[in-house]
Amino acid sequence: MSSYRVAGKGRVDTGKPVDFTFDGKTYQGGVGDTVASALLAHGEHLMGRSFKYHRPRGAVAAGSEEPNALIGTRRGPGRFEPNTRATMQEIWPGLETQSQNKFPSLKFDVGAVNDAAYMMFSAGFYYKTFMWPRSFWDKVYEPFIRQAAGLGVSPTEEDPDHYASRYLHCDVLIVGTGPAGLAAAKVAAQDGLKVVIVDEHSEAGGTLLSEPQAKIDGTPAWDWLSATLAELKATGVKVMTRTTAIGYYHQNFVGLCERVTDHLSALPDDTPRERMWRVRAKRVILAQGALEKPLVFHGNDRPGVMLAGSAQTYLNRFGVLVGKSPAVITSHDSAWFAAFDLADSGAKVQVIADTRAEVDADLIAGAKSRGIPVKLSHTVTATSGRLRVKSVRLNPVDGGSVGAGSNVTCDALLMSGGWTPSLHLFSHTKGSLTWDTDLTTFLPNETPEDCIIAGASRGLWGIEAALKDGVTAGEQTLDALDRAASGTHSYAVENDRAGTGVTHKELLTDKSPGKAKAFVDYQNDVTAKDLRLAVREGMRSIEHVKRYTTNGMATDQGKMSNINGLNIAADALGKPQPKVGLTTFRPPYTPTTFGAFAGYHRGEHFEVTRKTQIDGWARENGAVFEPVGQWSRAWYFPKPGEDMETAVRRECVTTRNSVGIFDASTLGKIEVKGPDAVEFMNRMYTNPWTKLGIGRCRYGLLLGDDGFIRDDGVIGRFGQDLFHVTTTTGGAARVLNMMEDYLQTEWPDLNVWLTSTTENWSTIALNGPNAARLLAPLVEGIDINDEDFQHMSCAEVTVAGMPARLFRLSFTGEIGFEINVPAPMGRQLWEALWAAGQAYDITAYGTETMHVLRAEKGYIIVGQDTDGTVTPQDCGMGWAIGKAKPDFVGKRGLMRPDLVAKGRKHLVGLLTEDDSKLEEGAQIVFDPNQPKPMTMVGHVTSSYQSDAVGQPIALALVAGGHDKMGETVYIPMPDRTIKAKITSTVFLDPENTRLKIAKES
Amino acid sequence: MLLIHCPYCKETLPESEFTYAGQAHIVRPEMPSEQTDAQWEEFLFLRANPKGPHYERWRHFHGCGRFFNAVRDTVSDKFLTTYPANTPKPDLESLIGDAE
C-alpha cells in the first residue's frame, strides 16, 4: 500500500490496483482514484507549474474548481487533452499523464526565472511592457506573448473520437447530488414525473462522500446514500454522474456534458467520448453546494498548501492522508473538523491556528483531546519549502499588529477561508444576487427562470440544513407543477458539522505587503498586491480590475478567487463589496471540449454540401470544385497535364470559337404566380414587366429600399400570371425571404404565390457560335433561329425528349441557351448534349471560365463587383430602371442625397499599361506620388487573363470613373506601382454582333 | 434557446426554427416618392432600441414561413406575446400586467 494510504478509509478499491504514469513514472492507485488522489497517496504534491511565474504547484482542491493541478492526458495517437484537472480525471490502467508549463522538467524549470523577476510582472504587465519601441513587436514582444499565451499544448493530430448530442425533455432537472439535491429528488420522484439528477463527479453523493461520520435518521451517511440512490433509480429517476451542467440558458434550457469514456481503459465500440445533452426542463433545482475559499498569505501556493475541506475529502473519500504532520490555518470551523479527521487517521497535526480570537469550546476541547496545539488570533506570514511545504510561520495578532513569528514544521498546510455558495448556473439565468454581510458573500436573490436554488448554494451550511432545504425545494417544485407531495419528509442528522467563520481580505503580514506573494488567483498568478496596484492605478470597476490583473480569467473562471479578489479590491477602493460588484459568471461552468459542442457536425457533416444532378459527371470527368455558398460547384475541367490557367484559357477559347456547356443548376429559381404576379414583379424589380410578352425574358435588377443592388437574374414570362425568376446562386434564399417579407407584410392584398424551385430544375447552359447548331436538332416545339426564337425568348418545349423550359439568353456575349429540365433528368440531358456536342469539339467549363466570359462583356457579379453600396447607375445600368413606374423597391432610395451626389464610385474597366494582371481587391489611387497615407479612390473587383481581348482585363470601382474614360489610374503594389487606363466595362463585341444566329444555307 | 409561439401554427417551438426580422409596425409609405428625405430616412434607418418591451418581427422560417409580430422584453428576453402581422399593437400595460 502506498505510504499515505489509510487502511479502511475511503471508497477507493485498493484491492483492484491500477497502474498509470505521470511524467513517465509509473504509479499505482486503485479503482475510484483520481490522478490527484493517487499521486497524493504516494506523497507527490508537485503536479504542475504556474502559468506566469512557473512556480511549483500542487493540487489545492479535490474537485473541478482546481486551479493548479492541470495535466495533459494521453490515450494513444490523437487522444491527447491538455488542461485536464488531475482532481477530476479518474485513473485507468495504462493512462499516460504529464505535467504542464515546465521546461525542461517539472522539478527544475527555467521559466521560473520569471518568479525571480516578480516585480516586473505585476498588474497590467502586458499593457505596460509591450508598448515601445514599435520595432520590438515582431521579433521580441509577439513571440514572447505567443510563447506565454495559453496553458498546456494543443494536440496536433485529428481527434479520432466521436461526440454525440441528444435532446432531453423532463419535468424536473436537479443539478447536484449532495444532500440538498437528493432530498429534492426524493420529494419530486413521483409516478408520471420525469426527474433527472446530475453530478459532475464519478459518483453521486457530493458532501456525503466526504462526511461518512454523519448519520441521517440513524443511518450512516454512506448507507443512506446508497439506499437513496437505489430508491431514486427504482422510482424512475435518471441519475447521471460524470455529467456537468455547463450552462443555463433561456427558458430552462440547460446544457449537460456527459463524459462517457474518459474513465475507461478499453474504449467500447460505437460509444461517443462525450455526449452533449440539451435539456429543456419544466422546473430546475440548483443544488451545486459551496466552494471553499483559500486564505491569502505569502507562500499560500506552495505544493502541500491545500484547502482543508479538500484534505478531508482526500482522506474520507479516497483514503489518502495529504500529510502525516499537517498544520492548519483557518478562519472557519470546518477546518477544525478536517484536522480532527486527519488526526484520527494517524496524522500528527502540528497546530491548528485560527485567525479568530474566540472559537467554539467544543472545537477547543476536540483539539485538546487529540493533543493538537491551538493558536487563536494568529496569522500566517510565510511558508518554506521549494517543491513541497516544509514549515509555516505563525504570528500572533493583537489589535491589528502582528507579533513575532514562530516556525512550525509541517508536511502539509490545510487552510480554510470559509465557503462561497456556487452561484454559477444561477447567475447564467440572469439571477440577481444580494450581499450577505454576516456570511461575507453573495447569496442568490431572484431569477427570471422557473428555478429554485437550494442548500449550501444559498448559504445554508450542514447536512441537515441542506436536506431540509432540498425537501422544501422539492415541494415547491411539485407545487409549481400542480402536484402534491406525497407524505412528509423530514430528516434528523447526527454528527453534523454546521460551522461558522469569518472572511478576510489578505491576511496580516509581518513583512512589507508589497513584497508578499500572497496569491488570489493561482492559475493566473494574481496576487493581492496586483489587485491593490490596479486600484492605485485607477481601476474602479471590478470588471476593469479583473481585466487589468487577469484575476478570475483563468480556466477555473475565478471559482476560488472571485470573492477574495472582491474583498481585497473593495478594501482598496474603500467601498463595501456590493458597491464594487461581482464579475459576470459565463458558461461553460468548466472547460468543455470543442468536440462536445460540435457533436456530429464535423468533417463532411460539418455543413450541408449541396450538389447538382450533374455533380457525378463532373467528378468522373476530372473537375476541380469550389464551394459557392453551400454548393459544391465545378470550378474548371483540367485535361491531363493542364493547370488551372491552361484549362481555363482552353475552356474560354473553345466556348468563344465553337461551344461550351455549363452546369447552371445552382442558380436560384423562384416561381412567381398569381393574378397579381405582374404587379408584384413591377413593385419588386426595377424593370417594367407589364409589357413583357409571354415567351419573352428580361434581365431583372433587385434593389433594397435603400437603393443599393441586392441581386439580379434573367426572368422569363411563361404566362399572363407566371414568371420564372432566376437569382444569383448565393442570393436565392435571401431574395425569396425579401419577396415574402414584402408580399406578406406590405402588400398582403396582392394575390401572388412564391415558390422556391431551385431544386426542382436542372439547368444547363450552352454558349458559343455553335450553340444553336448543336441544340436545334434536339428541340421539339419551336424552331431555333432569330425569327422564331429571338434573343431573350423563353418557351416550354421538349429537348432530347425531355420536357424543358428553354431560355435564349447570354451571359457570355455568345449565342446562348439555358435549358431547364426536371431536376432528376439533368444528367441525362447533359449527356445528350455532350454527345451531340462532340461534332463541335464541345468543352465543359466551370465557374472560373464563366466568370472570365461574363467579365469580358462587362456583366456584373452581384457580391463581387458590387458590395451592398453600389447603385444601378454606379454600374452603368440606369437602363434597367423603369422610370415610368410610380414605385418599386429602391426607387425612393435612389433619390437619397448621397446616391445622387457627384463623385460616387463607378464600375469601370481597367487595362494595364504593362499587360500585367491586377490583384482583385487591390486599391487604386489617382496620384502615385502623393505622400502616404495615400487617398484611395477605389479597388479592383474582378481581374482575369483574357485571350479574347488579347490582354488581361479588370473591373474596378473608381470614384467618378464614368467621367474619366481613357484616364490613367495607379495601383500601388508592394514591389511596384502599376499604371492602368480606365475603359468601358464592355471589352468585347460592344455591338453584340455575336448574338445573331447565322442562317443555315 | 428561447421558445417562441407561432401565432399561425399555434405552437411553441424552439428559437432555431425562427429568424429575427427587425422592428415591427414600421409601415412602408403608400407612395415613397412623395416622402421627404427626412421622412424616408426615418422609415429606412431610424429604429427603437428600448430597454424593456420591444415590438419586433419574426419569421417562422423553418415552419409555416409566415412573418409575425412579437413583444419581447429586451432585459429579460421574455416574449410577452406574439400576434399576426398586419394586426394592431397589443396594449402594453395589459401585457406587462399579465407577465407579473
Ligand SMILES: [Zn+2]
Ligand atoms: Zn408557424
